[in-house]
Amino acid sequence: MQERGRLAAWGIIFGVFLIHLIMASGVPLGVDEAHYALYALYPALSYFDHPPMVGWLQMLVAPLGYDEFTVRLIPAILYALSSYLAYRVSSKLFPEGPAWTGLVAVFLINTAPILQLMGWGLVPDLPLMVFGLLSLELISRIHKENRLLDWVMLGLVYGLAGLSKYTAVFLPLGMIIFMVQHHGLKWLLNLGPWLAAIIALVAIAPVLIWNAENDWASLAYQFDRGVGVKEWSAKEAISMQLAQMILYSILAYVAAIAATVSLIRNRIPEQDRASCWLIIWSAFPVLLVISWSAGDGTVLPNWPALGWTLLAPLSAYWICRAWSKLWVKILALFSSVLSLSLIGFVFLFLAFMPLSTFPFMAPAIKDLVGWEEAADQAESLRQDWVTEAGIEPVLMVDNWSKASRIAWYAYPQPVQLLTDRLTQFDFWHGKPDVETYGLLVRDKKSAPENGHLDLQGFSCTLVDEQEAILDGIKVNQFQFYRCEPSS
Secondary structure, rough: OOHHHHHHHHHHHHHHHHHHHHHHOOOOOOOHHHHHHHHHOOOOOOOOOOHHHHHHHHHHHHHHHOOOOOHHHHHHHHHHHHHHHHHHHHHHHHHOOOOOOOHHHHHHHHHHHHHHHHOOOOOOOOHHHHHHHHHOOOOHHHHHHHHHHHHHHHHHHHHHHHHHOHHHHHHHHHHHHHHHHHHOHHHOOOHHHHHHHHHHOOOOOOOOOOOOOOOOOHHHHHHHHHOOOOOOOOOHHHHHHHHHHHOOOOOOHHHHHHHHHHHHHOOOHHHHHHHHHHHHHHHHHHHHHHHHHHOOOOOOOOOOOHHHHHHHHHHHHHHHOOOOOOOHHHHHHHHHHHHHHHHHHHHHHHHHHOOOHHHHHHHHOOOOHHHHHHHHHHHHHHHHHHHOOOOEEEEEOOOOOHHHHHHHHOOOOOEEOOOOOOOOHHHHOOOOOOOOOEEEEEOOOOOOOEEEEEEEOEEEEEEEEEEEEEEOOEEEEEEEEEEOOOO
């Protein structure tokens, strides 16, 4: 039975990996994909938005020919690796548990709609998921054997996690809670944890150096974005919980809660309780902080990915143990049909984009359609301006998320932002000043009636417009302005 489960798990992993590769080259880059792809074109110790791991990983494939396929190769590999590690962690943490636990863990990860999209488009959560799962296995071994080598490896894994995303800080926090729960404070008298801490700090040195050289801009931004809740709303917090149920699957959501309740009520076999607590303490801190931060509506759907990935082995363990209950089978069937239907619809739509059949999907693909053509047109208009006036205008955008696609498709042309907000583009290309001229690209529904904009100290005149039409449906409309300093 266990061998059949292993083969089925590998079938899921390779099948999904193949689908991601087939899909890779047929769809333009989205907001985050283009932004992180640019990281590899501007190598640095770290970046304003995130630590450098996503950029460093993309540098590995850039020499192969940097395009949509190669940009999506890394996330496909990381997603497959996460699935494999979920299977392995399930086997290591629950060696006497149900035979199908590993397979169900793989199934949960691969039926989470948001994780499927992440496996196709790189975000910093993906490498963090890999290192988070590796940390579970290492802590389990430390709990049982306390070998120095495992502490060394854990320090390295924590360092790599820290190079991936700032929420990696919750991983060692969970480890400390678990170790105190099961070993008191005596484990702190050993060399291992201190050596691990030193190794982790050395590993994240690039992030610390970059921040020290840039007034700690990235750390301040991330703290304010993730923790600095200004106006908390129960409605927003509840909405995020409902979103997680759909995006990470109802089955995974219910199973994680049920497993936690079962553990607290001592309904988990003694030999498996430590592994359950390890998963809970590793996953819950990040999920609780994100749940709180969701109260002001600033949380993005990929932020809880680490927590739900770490919970997959625990949820799978509970599902297998409770499988004899009819309501669990009904829930599993309903949740799986819903999740697979969502995933199938999204992937099939992205593959063929039959917009005339599904016109309501036009807003959903607004960030994908027309940006390459807009970047080409902007560069052409910029060159015309150079020829006419003998100046060197830059490309301009009024929002960083818009800038990512324009900068990707117009590379190596610099792109500057007309906004008060500090962004990564300010570190790459600087902010516009009184000597700057720029060709501004906007994607608004319409331009001002007089064709004139006053924006961030610049006087901008409309020079062209462009529509992005797909399958007979207008998806985007771009405007192009010549911007000069107002004074």
